[in-house]
Structure formats: structure tokens, C-alpha cells
Amino acid sequence: MFRRRRPVEDFAAELESDLQLEIDRLQEEGMSADEARAAARRAFGNTTLATERFFESHRWRWWDQLTQDVRYAVRTLRKAPAFAAAAILTMAVGIGATTAIFSVVDATLLRPLPYPDPGQLVSVIDDLTGVGSRDVGLSQPEWLDLERSGIFEHISPAWYDENNLTGASRPTTVRLTIVAPNYFALLGVQPQLGRAFPPRDRNPGFTGDAVISDGMWQRGFGRDPNVLEKSIRLDTDLYRVIGVMPPDFRPPGLTPDERSVDVWAATSFYGPPLLMHPPRNVRNIPGAIARLAPGLTVAAAQVRVDALVAALRQEYPADYPAAAAWAVRLVPLRDRVMGGTRQPLLLLLGAVAVVLVIGSVNVANLLLARASARGRELAVREALGAGRARLVRQLLTESLVLSFAGAVSAVVVLFVAQGVLMRLVPAQLPRLHAITIDWAVLLFAFSAALLSGAIFGLVPALHAGRVDVIPALKHEGRGMTSSAGHATTRRLLVVAECALSLVLLVAAGLLVRSFWSLLHERLGFDPERVVTVRTRLPYPNDTSVDKYPTIAQEAPFVREVLRRVRALPGVDSVAVGSSDAIPLDPAQRILGLFPMLIEGRGTEATQAPLVDGTVVTPGYFELLGRTLVRGRLFTDFDSETAAGVAVINEAAARKFWPSEDPIGQHVKLSRSATAWTTIVGVVTDARTESLQDANVPVIYASAYQRSQKHLAIFLRGHIDVATAADRVREQVQAIDSTLPVFGAQALSETVSTSLSDRRFAIEAVGLFAVTALLLAAIGIYGVIAYLVSERTHEIGIRLALGADRRTILRAILGQGLGLVAAGLALGLVCAVIVSRLMSGLLYGVHPADPATFIVVAAALTLVGFCACYIPARRAIRIDPNLTLRN
């Protein structure tokens, strides 16, 4: 039923005509025209209110009232530009910061991965919990077992690597992921051009096909539409380009490199260059992703995988010794990709939310002050017949207009400045490219404005709703309303502000302390004046074209590189190592894990613990300033023809030879090794693997004795980083013109980059904490100034009666600091809880670090003191004559 309502005008006309009828009647009874009119009006009472009530039952009344209220609010605010500007700015800062962080949270934590049915995607991780090794990779037979299990619709290894791209003007490296042919079917993504790999292809070796990224199509082929007839040469093998992925396709991966792959090649993970029958216990596939069978949950799939693992362990006891406790873990792909970003992001979101709340509280305070000043205006409007609910709504509209103005300006600023802001976000953040100001973000800003506007508008509006008309009107000029109620509310707001800022400051303080302890940890190596440049030897699938099939070809190459680079001007010393020998480089995840079999321990090869392994030339330890504890370092005599030697760090010595001398001990560093390697030296622990942890066992093998394709060249001296790659490239390509040379970086820069996400968290939280402190200071100041102005008259009388100024000052300060103290007490309790929650982000500092708490509390007290002192001083300077006369 939809019926047109009577227009208001019709209703008003009815009232008017009935009024006229009454006037006529009264005149007939003998009244004069004026008398009759007055009497009729009295009888009819408040006709405006009747019309108003009729109007309010109107369907669109809320809209009419809203536009009316908004228009009125804008007009009122325009009359108080300073107040409006302060309030809008505060809201813009709060909403802007919250929205900015939300856009990051939205892109990383909230939005599902950009593949069809992303909830079914999991990461498949193998652990050897028995020997304390996690994420050890899987073997080809294990992959096939999982594939045949029926648990997964698809399962595909994803083996990230770098490859040398040759044939173009200059050899470069490309980011490559080696996958099973069903990889793209698994992700559910189609190429924009050409086709993906045929998913059922199970022939041995590589398919010889390559799918390239949109970026690679652009860089390597200039978006040539005939790219599908072209070939590319990777590590000297020729690949047909069969497909180009769409521009917005980003593969899942743990590092920025893995997430911006250029080329995908497919293999069935057996056959040349891999073994025809890969053994079950050689887990050379670093990891796999899978799509669960339709309808299967991760938990249900895990149960079935556990059963499969148990069966396999029973079937192949030699490959799966009970002590190793092989297990397969399914982790939702999104959790795996987002991994460690969750906690810092939530902390940031919490921090900005606190800033927003403190900002809202400040605006509420400002509005309260205005409501006091406007008490008379409101009383007049109520006397004229405005309903109280309507007045409350009007004031609420005013605050909402403020918060929306703040939100709009914030979004505009974010939109304009998003390029600059994005540069502040650490590059390691997954799904960085997906951060945009989209509908979800706008909706968030809108809700933040609505919520904060409602919070800070409701308090003063409800107070105003309690206006007592008669006293407010009598109280000429001042129009003060229920000031006692106001004052209590404002005091509570200040307590809340202090508490919130304290929490934020403690969080920031703890992060800074952690950063400080990290910065001042002894690195155990000297990164100054060291530059690293990378190169890579090809690893062709076609072994017949391999120029570096064994160490016998590789060692002379490394020696020649050393000889040539050492001769470069400005170079004091030089060394070569595997790329994971570069300390603290987060990009070098192609890390070597050596199975380490210790002589005389009677352990099976399959049970060998995996140790972080690095390959280095003589001179490496000296160049990095690593200290030898016992034994000796590598020399040129530890060549490819000499007996195998290794150096370990103290952590490895502690872990594997707790009660023996490791020097002279024999180990095997691969499952296929026949000869023993002798430990010849122990070096001090250094924070090379992780800044947080110096206690990571590492074993070093000689680069003349163990093959390594990913190489890093270390140069110490006065070296210009900008030209280092070019100068080294000349030398390397003089030996082999097909080798790419790239990635020159100062080691000190690498170390500092490894701190970049921490630095971002500190800078952001610190900035928000300081903003919160400032806002809180303004809030305290405002309230104390207000309380003082309330008491001006009283203080004047006291002074006139001879009160000591200092006593008055103390009383006012006491009042203000009492609020601060209450806020501190409340804040300390909350801060203890919050700091415990964020303990995962801390390093070298206890969550309840007394120093941080004391310093922060003292700082907040000092700020509170200053904020109270200024208005208090003003109060006692009052000339009693002036106040008393007024």
C-alpha cells in the first residue's frame, strides 16, 4: 500500500480555516475582532507545534530535517571558523591516519587472495620435528603421494629461483618459479595471451615451455603481439613462450621477489636435469601449494594428510626414521603469505584508532565548551517551541558535519598524497600493490566519521538536551547551563585522554627500546666499507651445454674472479661466497641447508640434522672482520683437489659438540657424499642470519670444494656502490660474457634495510604517539583553562580577601594534576595489557620494562603539568578589582 500523504500546506490550511471559524463564532458571541482573534489563538494553542508534529509523521521528514539541520550546522560553523577549523583538522588527522592504515590492513589482512575460491588454497609444509627442522621442503615421491591422495584438487611445487637470461643485449637475471604443469589451473588464473601449461603433462624433464609475466612481456618484448612465436634462453636452455599472464596477476610468495616472478617453467620434477627416480628422502623441492578438493576444509584435509603421513612412515621406515618425526602441515595460503605482518599492522591500526579517539574526545570537549556558551541560544529555541529531541538531533548533526568534513578532507589528502605515502610502506609487505583507496576504504572512512561524530557529538548534545529553559534565559548573557554536569564530563574525558596517550606512548617507547637494543647489538661482523655484487652461474637442464658441471670448472672461475676484482682500484680485499653469505639480506632466501652427518654418532644419513650452510672462499671471514676462536680459517690450499674442510660458528660447536672439541671432527655435508669433511676452525657467532638471533648454528664450506651457482662478490675498500656493478661486470664478463652481474649494495645498507619494517613500525607508532600526546596536552589545557575561567569570580574574591596566590596556584594545579594522575593510573593498567599483547614485536626489552613506563609516565606528567600551569598562572594574575566589578 503506497498512498500519497497530505502535503503540510493542506494541514496548515485546515488549521487556519478552523481558526477562522472559531474567530467567526466568537465574534457572533459579541467579541471584537481583535479579542476574538486573541481568544481563538489561545484556544488553539501552539499551532506551529501541531504542524510540526504533523510534519514529523511525514515519511520524508527525516530527510527534510537532515537537510535543514545540515544547512543550519554549516551556517553556525561558518560563524565560528576557528573552532570549525580546529575541529575539522583534528578529525581529519584522526580519520586520515586511521583510514590510511586501514587501507593497508584491508589489502593485506582482510581481502582474500585474488584467486578464485581462495579459501581452498593452502601451503604444504614438511617438518622434521624430531630433529628440530621446520619447512624442510618435500621430495618428488612425496609430492606424487599427496597428489594421488585425493585430498587435493591440485598440488604443485613452487620452486623459486633466479635464472640467467641470455640472448638479449646484455645478460640479466630473471625471477623464475619452477612449477608443476597444473600450477595455473590450481590458482585458477588464465593467461591474457596464449595458454598455460597442459595440466596433465607428466613427461620427464622440463616441458620446454615458458609462461611470462606482463612485466616481462613489456621489458623483454615491448608488448610484441607475436611474442608467442618467440623463445627465450634461460641458463642456456631454450624455452618457447606459450603464454603471457595478465598485468594484475601476482603469484603467492614469501618474499617480494617471489611475488614478482618474470617467468614460469614447468616440470614433473623427475628426469634430466633431475634424477630419473628421485629418492624419497631427498627433499629438494623447497615447497608446494595446493587447492583442497571441493568441500574439504583445511582441518579435515589435515586429518587425512596426517593419516597418509602415518601410512607412508610405516611403508618406508628407512626413509622416515621415527626419530625424525616427519610431518606435513597444511597452512592456509593467505596466512602463509601474510605471516608476520599481522601483529605490527594490528598494532598500527590500534595506534591510529587511539589517535582518532583522543581527537574525538578533544572535539567533544570543544563542543561542550561551545554548548555552554550556546546555552542561551538553545534555551531560546526551546522556548520558541523546538522539541528537545530535535535540539539533540540538531547538535548531533553539527558534530557529524564536522566529522564528515574531516573525513572528506582526509580522503582528499590521502588520494592526492597516496604516491608519497606508499613510499613509506616497507617493500617487504605482501600485496603492497593491492593497497588502494577503494570502496571498502571509503566505506571505512565514512563509518569512522559516523562513529567518531556520534561519540563526540552525543556527549555535548545530551548535555544540551538537559537545558533548563527558565534559569538559562534568566541568566542573562552568560547563559550557563548545567555546568556541574559539564565539568564532570570534561574531567572524565581528560582522564580518558591521558590514559590512552599513555598506552600509545608506552607502545612506542617499547618499540624504540627494542630498536635501540637491536641497533646496539654487536653484529659480530663489520659492514662498513663493504660492497657486495652478485652474479650467477647457469645451471642448464641440458647438461651437455653446462660450462660449470662440477667444482673442477667452478673453482678456477672463482679464483679468476678474485684475481681480477682484487686488482680494481680502491679495493683492499675481496672474497666470494654463496649469495646467502651476504649477512642479513632478506632477499637471499634461496638459502642452503646442509644435512650434517657427524662421524661416529651412528645416525643414518636420512636423520642428519639440517644446518644453515654457506659456501665461502678464503678471505671471507677476514674481510667481514669475523674473529677466529680456535683452529684455522680457509686458505688457498683448501682447493678442489685437497681434503674437504669446513668452519663452524660457536653456536654450531655448542649445539653439536657440547662437550668435545669440534676441531678435527669429521662430517658429511650431503647425503651422497662419500668423503668426510674435517672441521678445521670455529669462528665467533655473528648476527648474519637474523639481527634478533646470534645463536643460529652455521657451517661454512670452502667455495673451492663445494659447488654454488648463486654467487656474491665481497669487496672491501673505498668503493662507489653506484659504479661497483659496472666495474665488476667488466671483469666477470671478461671471463665469461654470458654471466649477469647485478645487485650491488653497500653491506651497511643491507643491514639497515633488514631493520626497515621495524623502523616503519616505530616511525608510524611514534608519530601517532606524539600526535596523541599533543592532542591530550591540548585537551588538558582546554579543560583546565575552562575550569579556571569558571572560577575567575571566586578566585577574584579569594584574592580580594587576601588569599595567598601560591595557595590558589597549588589548588588549581592540584586539580589538573589529579586528573592526569587518574589518567596515568588507568593508562598504566591498560599499557601492561597492551605491552603483553605486543611482546612478539619486542626485542631485548621486557614488556613491562620499568624504565619505559617511568619515562613515559614522567613525560606525560610533565606535559600535563605545563598544560595546567599556563591557565593556572593566568588565573592568579587576575586583578581582583576587575573580576569583582564584572
Next chain:
Amino acid sequence: MSTKRREPLDLLQGTLDLLILRTLIFGPQHGHAIARAIKHTSDHELLVEHGALYPGLQRLEERRWITGKWGVSDNNRRARFYSLTALGRKQLAAETSKWKRLATAITRILESEPAEG
């Protein structure tokens, strides 16, 4: 104009509808006349506020118990006249019997003798 009177009674919640419907049973009336009729018939005990009357009329019209039409009054002035609909009559009958039961019940309680014992 009038002798000293007692304060008029407040209308009980929900009785205004009943009074309006009852007043209209004698034929179409405009709003103000309804108010006056209630006042006179109740011997000045019940006073209908215009602020409540007109929205009340509106409400009844929306429920289709009465209909309003613009017409001309005895002295040739335009006025909006309300008349009962069939639905309104039914409603009046129901409300009247409900009200009588309520009134009897309340009267019974108010006039009951204290129980012995």
C-alpha cells in the same frame, strides 16, 4: 464568560480516538467543532488540545476510520469536514464496548467494600 470551574481532566491515553469517532457519529464535522463538541458534551470536563487533535485526526484518517473532505461551512467559509467510514463505525462499536467493560470493572473496584475478616 464562565463561572469558576474545576481544572479540566487530562485525557486518558488512547481515548481521544474514541471521542473523535463518537462525535462524528452525528454527522460530518470540522476539527475545531469536534473539539468544542467534546468539551461541551463532557460538561467542560474534557479539554482537547488542538496540538493533539489535528495530528489525531490525521492518524484516524490514515487508518481509514474517517475521511476528510474540504467543504463549505454554514457561514460560507472553507473547512475540512471529517466523516465516519464503515470501518470507523465498526471500530467505534468495538472501542465503545471495550471502554464500557473497562469502566465497569474500574468502578467495581473503586466501589467495593473492604473484605471482612
